Amino acid sequence: MSEVTGSAIEIRDLRVDYGDFIAVNDVSLSIPWGVVYGLVGPNGAGKTSTFKALATLMEPTYGEVIVGGYDVLESTSAARRIMGYMPDMAPAPSDLKAWEFLDFHADTHALGGRAARRERVEECLGIVNLLEKRAAWCKALSRGQTQRLVLAKTLLHRPQVLILDEPASGLDPLSRRELRLTLQKLAAGGATVLVSSHILSELAEMCSLLCVMNQGRILSSGTEDEVRGELGRSDRLLCVTMVDGQDGLLTWLAAYEGVHDVERDEAEVRFGFKGDNDGQADLLAAMMSAGLRVKTFEARGSSFEQILVEVAEGNREA
Amino acid sequence: MMDEQVKAASKPLPETPLPGKPPRLQGSGAPTWKIWANPIFRRYCRSRLRLQGLSLWMLISLLISGFLFFIIRQGMLRWDGMDLVDAERTPLIPLLIFQGVILFLLGTGQVAGGMTAEADEGVLDYQRLAPMSPLAKVLGYLFGLPIREYVLVLVTMPFSLWSLWRGQVPLGIALQLYGIFFTAGVLYHLTGLLAGTVVKNKRWAFLVSMGVIFLLYTVIPQLAKFGLAYFKYLTIMPVFEECYPHLIPRDAGAAAQALQQLLPSAKFFNLNFPQAVFTLLTQGVLILTMTVMLWRRWRRAESHLLGKVWATGFFGWLQLVLLGNALPLIEPGHLFPSRGFDSFLGRFRMGGDWQPEEWEPVVMVGAYGLVTLMMLWVMMLMISPNAETRLRGWRRIRKLGRRRFSPVSDPATAFPWLVLMVGMGAVGWHLFAKELVGSRWFPGQELPTMAIAAFLLVMATGGLGFHALLEGRGPRAAGMAAIFIGVVPIMVGSILGTMGFSVAATWLMGISPVMAPVYASGVMLPMTDAGADIMRSLPRAFWFWQFVGTILTLRLIHWLWQSLRTK
Numbered sequence: 001m002s003e004v005t006g007s008a009i010e011i012r013d014l015r016v017d018y019g020d021f022i023a024v025n026d027v028s029l030s031i032p033w034g035v036v037y038g039l040v041g042p043n044g045a046g047k048t049s050t051f052k053a054l055a056t057l058m059e060p061t062y063g064e065v066i067v068g069g070y071d072v073l074e075s076t077s078a079a080r081r082i083m084g085y086m087p088d089m090a091p092a093p094s095d096l097k098a099w100e101f102l103d104f105h106a107d108t109h110a111l112g113g114r115a116a117r118r119e120r121v122e123e124c125l126g127i128v129n130l131l132e133k134r135a136a137w138c139k140a141l142s143r144g145q146t147q148r149l150v151l152a153k154t155l156l157h158r159p160q161v162l163i164l165d166e167p168a169s170g171l172d173p174l175s176r177r178e179l180r181l182t183l184q185k186l187a188a189g190g191a192t193v194l195v196s197s198h199i200l201s202e203l204a205e206m207c208s209l210l211c212v213m214n215q216g217r218i219l220s221s222g223t224e225d226e227v228r229g230e231l232g233r234s235d236r237l238l239c240v241t242m243v244d245g246q247d248g249l250l251t252w253l254a255a256y257e258g259v260h261d262v263e264r265d266e267a268e269v270r271f272g273f274k275g276d277n278d279g280q281a282d283l284l285a286a287m288m289s290a291g292l293r294v295k296t297f298e299a300r301g302s303s304f305e306q307i308l309v310e311v312a313e314g315n316r317e318a
Numbered sequence: 319m320m321d322e323q324v325k326a327a328s329k330p331l332p333e334t335p336l337p338g339k340p341p342r343l344q345g346s347g348a349p350t351w352k353i354w355a356n357p358i359f360r361r362y363c364r365s366r367l368r369l370q371g372l373s374l375w376m377l378i379s380l381l382i383s384g385f386l387f388f389i390i391r392q393g394m395l396r397w398d399g400m401d402l403v404d405a406e407r408t409p410l411i412p413l414l415i416f417q418g419v420i421l422f423l424l425g426t427g428q429v430a431g432g433m434t435a436e437a438d439e440g441v442l443d444y445q446r447l448a449p450m451s452p453l454a455k456v457l458g459y460l461f462g463l464p465i466r467e468y469v470l471v472l473v474t475m476p477f478s479l480w481s482l483w484r485g486q487v488p489l490g491i492a493l494q495l496y497g498i499f500f501t502a503g504v505l506y507h508l509t510g511l512l513a514g515t516v517v518k519n520k521r522w523a524f525l526v527s528m529g530v531i532f533l534l535y536t537v538i539p540q541l542a543k544f545g546l547a548y549f550k551y552l553t554i555m556p557v558f559e560e561c562y563p564h565l566i567p568r569d570a571g572a573a574a575q576a577l578q579q580l581l582p583s584a585k586f587f588n589l590n591f592p593q594a595v596f597t598l599l600t601q602g603v604l605i606l607t608m609t610v611m612l613w614r615r616w617r618r619a620e621s622h623l624l625g626k627v628w629a630t631g632f633f634g635w636l637q638l639v640l641l642g643n644a645l646p647l648i649e650p651g652h653l654f655p656s657r658g659f660d661s662f663l664g665r666f667r668m669g670g671d672w673q674p675e676e677w678e679p680v681v682m683v684g685a686y687g688l689v690t691l692m693m694l695w696v697m698m699l700m701i702s703p704n705a706e707t708r709l710r711g712w713r714r715i716r717k718l719g720r721r722r723f724s725p726v727s728d729p730a731t732a733f734p735w736l737v738l739m740v741g742m743g744a745v746g747w748h749l750f751a752k753e754l755v756g757s758r759w760f761p762g763q764e765l766p767t768m769a770i771a772a773f774l775l776v777m778a779t780g781g782l783g784f785h786a787l788l789e790g791r792g793p794r795a796a797g798m799a800a801i802f803i804g805v806v807p808i809m810v811g812s813i814l815g816t817m818g819f820s821v822a823a824t825w826l827m828g829i830s831p832v833m834a835p836v837y838a839s840g841v842m843l844p845m846t847d848a849g850a851d852i853m854r855s856l857p858r859a860f861w862f863w864q865f866v867g868t869i870l871t872l873r874l875i876h877w878l879w880q881s882l883r884t885k
């Protein structure tokens with residue numbers, strides 16, 4: 001019953017209803033192998049429902065979900081074997097120690113005898129930097145440590161498709177950086193990692209492709225710039241401080257294409273700029289070639305956070 | 319450090335599977351029957367048998383069982399001057415009760431609570447995704463969650479074994495008793511596991527499981543006193559009663575054994591079974607059915623608890639065993655409540671001076687019909703698809719390029735299966751009533767021919783009508799109907815009855831399908847000791863409401879048919 005597909009994840013016309021409420025509304029997505037793919041959206045966007053349908057934990061109202069070539073409804077166990085799923089606010093049992101929790105799951109995945117399991121458990125604890133907590137009770141771990149422990153559990157059987165719901169929530173900046181590197185390396189090894197977050201900047205850093213969801217629908221998907229462009233929020237707010245006077249800069253900016261709404265105060269000059277990352281780099285290069293003595297150059301506002309805030313505000317007004 | 323992590327994370331992944339062909343399991347799990355190799359079982363052995371926690375409980379169990387053993391044994395020897403063999407036997411029953419408290423009460427509580435805790439902590443989804451067979455998961459939880467209680471019972475066993483050996487209890491008796499003790503434990507634990515798995519509200523799951531256990535194994539077995547002898551085999555009691563003479567001092571045991579000769583053995587139509595075998599059979603079928611329910615839920619969380627074929631077969635089996643147990647007890651008179659009450663009071667009157675009361679067959683036939691109707695409702699709730707299940711089913715069969723559901727699939731209508739159950743129920747009920755009324759206790763009486771039509775009508779209006787409402791109009795409409803048609807008329811009628819308006823009460827209570835089997839029994843069986851008003855109004859109310867019920871049922875079935883066609 002499974003279907004031949006070149007994508008790691010293929011979702012077609014997915015719909016999930018809870019009674020009269022439509023949580024996911026005709027979503028279609030195709031995610032290639034070997035990428036870190038981010039699904040972002042405000043709370044209630046339908047991310048977790050999409051993930052649960054992908055992870056075979058929920059039967060969708062209709063639509064097809066294919067993971068690694070296996071239709072999750074028709075070839076559920078085959079799909080489960082190649083995927084690793086980490087839920088939002090990932091829990092760990094209170095009556096086991098960290099290593100016991102991992103050993104139990106290594107056992108359910110039949111990863112070999114006691115020695116082989118122990119080796120893999122240590123390896124995964126190492127990946128998430130929790131080796132020193134191996135003998136700690138799960139209930140004694142902090143939120144971030146539990147999150148990492150469950151990530152280690154998800155990695156145990158070397159899944160080819162990782163589905164991680166809000167994996168970075170509760171992690172400190174250092175752990176987030178480690179998580180980002182880990183996921184990127186897994187993707188470099190050929191696995192596909194699907195992560196969700198309601199913090200877009202967090203995903204933009206680690207994902208090669210993004211998808212923005214709101215109220216059960218996909219608003220935009222693609223690379224960071226494509227998403228910005230598609231959402232019609234490609235304007236950036238740029239701030240420049242000069243080594244000496246600002247007058248030259250103001251005159252120069254007035255003639256530059258894409259610059260608008262220029263403002264100044266004693267410290268800096270702020271202006272809107274319509275363009276992508278390349279355009280922004282070109283602007284800076286042109287300033288330098290024009291002999292303007294730029295001290296700092298910074299992009300602010302109209303960030304992904306801003307986009308999401310606007311989307312969420314739109315929901316509230318609607 | 320970071321480099322090591324990155325290196326470990328980027329280790330080559332397993333070979334990408336060929337699309338369309340399931341990947342090999344990364345190692346394959348041990349066979350399901352090897353419970354000691356079951357990861358879930360081992361996980362609970364690890365967490366529940368930690369020496370620190372276990373040793374305290376072991377000590378408590380050892381102290382209590384030791385205290386019971388020595389105080390009773392020594393007491394009997396010294397103060398009662400009992401013979402050594404008899405004195406050795408006396409701690410057996412107290413020890414058995416203590417073991418029952420551990421395994422049945424604590425064990426079942428642990429299973430239901432443990433399952434609820436798994437769901438509450440949110441770790442149940444991990445197990446759902448684990449590549450183990452659904453049966454292995456069920457067995458892992460079933461024997462893993464109460465593992466400590468099994469160990470605690472084992473701790474008390476040396477005292478029991480000593481008593482059995484030195485008390486010269488026959489080996490067969492000991493094996494029967496402890497065999498049924500074990501299967502009853504498994505049955506109780508399965509009930510807890512099922513309730514913990516099925517009940518969505520985690521806060522209520524534990525209470526519900528305890529309520530279900532109380533209902534199934536304490537309340538329902540009481541129906542045995544009203545002619546439904548089968549239900550007593552849900553408990554350990556029939557086997558205990560059979561073994562009882564061997565567990566007490568020999569003189570008292572011999573007396574008990576003599577009295578036992580007056581009690582019926584387990585009969586299934588013309589076959590005689592030892593109580594242990596029949597209890598084992600009864601509990602075995604229930605264990606199997608509950609395992610199937612859990613297996614279905616682990617396989618797919620949205621599955622109905624039972625498939626349509628299994629539910630129909632199980633309903634048929636229940637009818638068969640109800641009849642098989644009850645019919646052979648009619649002629650000797652053991653089935654009648656008044657006879658059982660006499661026995662309870664120690665008045666073992668011989669056949670000649672005992673006669674069943676006139677009301678007894680009416681109550682027994684009514685109870686049989688009511689229990690059959692209730693079993694029909696339970697099966698109906700388990701196998702009827704809701705609108706969402708049907709919608710999902712339609713989408714799925716369209717995706718698969720099919721044109722209709724398989725009649726046994728969950729989204730298919732349960733109607734034809736319920737028609738089958740209605741037929742089986744009515745026939746079973748009629749057979750029971752016919753045998754009872756035509757027995758030697760009621761000479762010259764026989765069941766009217768139209769009784770089968772009345773019984774069929776009651777089952778059809780109560781069963782099919784409610785089903786058509788449930789499947790066609792949804793659970794909300796069915797729930798409202800259950801309250802306002804099923805319950806409220808009985809409540810209001812009861813109040814009117816106590817106020818002396820017996821005719822109005824009879825008419826009002828007749829609205830409820832719950833009362834229909836009792837009314838049918840009252841109308842079809844000879845009954846003279848009810849008041850004249852009731853005797854006159856009962857048949858009128860019964861036939862009137864059956865007529866209304868039939869019209870309504872046909873209308874509801876028409877609606878259901880239309881809704882099934884438009885989907």
